[in-house]
Amino acid sequence: MLSKLAEYWEYPFVKYALIVGVLVALCSSLLGVTLVLKRFSFIGDGLSHVAFGAMAIASIFNITNDMPIVIVITVLSAVLLLRGGQNAKIKGDAAVAMISVGALAVGYLLLNLFAPSGNLAGDVCSTLFGSTSILTLSKFDVAFSAGLSLLVIVIFILFYQKIFCVTFDENFARATGTKASLYNLLIAIVIAVIIVLAMNLVGSLLISALVIFPALSAMRLFKSFRSVTVFAAVYSVLTAALGILVSILAGTPVGSTIVGIEIVTFACCFIIGSVGMKKAA
Amino acid sequence: MKKIIAVILAFTFVLLCSSCKGSEKGETAAEKNTSAKAAEAVQTAVDIDLTKMSSTMVYSEVSNIMSEPDKYVGKTIRAKGSFSENEGYYFIVINDATACCQKGLEFIWAGDHSFPADYPEEWSEIEVSGTFESYFEGTKQYYHINNAQLTTV
Missing domain, CATH: 1.20.5 (Single alpha-helices involved in coiled-coils or other helix-helix interfaces)
Incomplete structure (x- = not known):
């Protein structure tokens, strides 16, 4: 196995995949804790479908490097969903569901009407399930993804206290002078960026797994916000790296392999957590 | 902690x-x-042996061959996939791990062969090894595996 792995390591795209995969997994787990606590677990799914619609628009206009345009459209949708959430006429889960299915349907319709390549089913399948996109990244994609991931990590570390306050009690945060709307906007932008980056790794249908499994697994074992965040980050990085390596060695799809490993490890955390609670009682 | x-x-x-x-x-x-x-297998020296890689690696490597073909010109490639013909061009088609995406590498079988009599059935599994080269048709540049050895798997 090690000789095979060493042989594959010679290929630059394997190194690129691991670098980007680990960074994206780290970012998604950091914000995943906030999203789960704010009851926005499904926003990842909704925004990834928006990103799919944006990719469809980019591909029918033959835009080779579609990442910037996809990020702009996804960020706008995230802001609409998270900022307008409390005062909007269509609220919460209904708004997410509407934007999610709407973007998916429009994206697929546009691709069907103005199909840029003969392999429509392949293009759609690749975007939805990630396929091997993480293993076919260009140098620009790697630099762009790594840069954005590092920016997300820096933002999270710098605004950790504020994000913590807004996550747990938004009204209390407002009362103590924290600009909750501003931080909600920041969270919305960062989430949209993570979703677009994560589409390369697991595809748009499996993104929610990357956001929720690390947070939920960590919550089974730990109680404080810091412990949960630290464990979720380590868990996410390890499962993503292991998933990429297993899929390369075993020839399985990257996205579903990562999610499969996360399901198994979540079950382990659930059992360990339950046993721990019984012992404590 | x-x-x-x-x-x-x-x-x-x-x-x-x-x-x-x-x-x-x-x-x-x-x-x-x-x-x-x-x-x-035919005992020939091969620079890139796609038959010894996992399906995920094969598809990724073929994607890289297609996106940066000039890097691979002059190298010998061995690949396994499905045979396909389109308007007088012959391809070895490689699937990705999810089996939803395909990429085809054009090849020219060494020797004198006529289609369909000498060629394998369409979509049957074949192994091809030969030299990756570029060629021009008009002003457009294309790439193929030239002087290829073909075996039905």
């Missing part, structure tokens, strides 16, 4: 153990497969 470190270490250990177990089985199967094929 000690609890976090202990749990993380335990997790790392479990993950590493599970990955080792899984891939030991994979290696045994791959070794058997490779030795069986080695007896049958």
Whole structure:
């Protein structure tokens, strides 16, 4: 196995995949804790479908490097969903569901009407399930993804206290002078960026797994916000790296392999957590 | 904090153990497969042997060949996939791990062969090895595996 792995390591795209995969997994787990606590677990799914619609628009206009345009459209949708959430006429889960299915349907319709390549089913399948996109990244994609991931990590570390306050009690945060709307906007932008980056790794249908499994697994074992965040980050990085390596060695799809490993490890955390609670009682 | 470190270490250990177990089985199967094929395969020196890679690696490498073909010109490539013909051009088609995407590499079979009599049935599994070269049709540049040896798997 090690000789095979060493042989594959010679290929630059394997190194690129691991670098980007680990960074994206780290970012998604950091914000995943906030999203789960704010009851926005499904926003990842909704925004990834928006990103799919944006990719469809980019591909029918033959835009080779579609990442910037996809990020702009996804960020706008995230802001609409998270900022307008409390005062909007269509609220919460209904708004997410509407934007999610709407973007998916429009994206697929546009691709069907103005199909840029003969392999429509392949293009759609690749975007939805990630396929091997993480293993076919260009140098620009790697630099762009790594840069954005590092920016997300820096933002999270710098605004950790504020994000913590807004996550747990938004009204209390407002009362103590924290600009909750501003931080909600920041969270919305960062989430949209993570979703677009994560589409390369697991595809748009499996993104929610990357956001929720690390947070939920960590919550089974730990109680404080810091412990949960630290464990979720380590868990996410390890499962993503292991998933990429297993899929390369075993020839399985990257996205579903990562999610499969996360399901198994979540079950382990659930059992360990339950046993721990019984012992404590 | 000690609890976090202990749990993380335990997790790392479990993950590493599970990955080792899984891939030991994979290696045994791959070794058997490779030795069986080695007896049958044409004994030629190959720069890029796609038949010895996992399906995920094969598809990724073929994607890279297609996106940066000039890097691969002059190299000998061996690939396994499905045979396909389109308007007098012959392709070896390679699927990705999800089996939803395909990429085709054009090849020219060495020797004098006529289609369809000498060629394998469409979508039957074949192995092709030859030199990756570029050629022009009009002003457009294309790439193919030239002077290829073809075997039906």
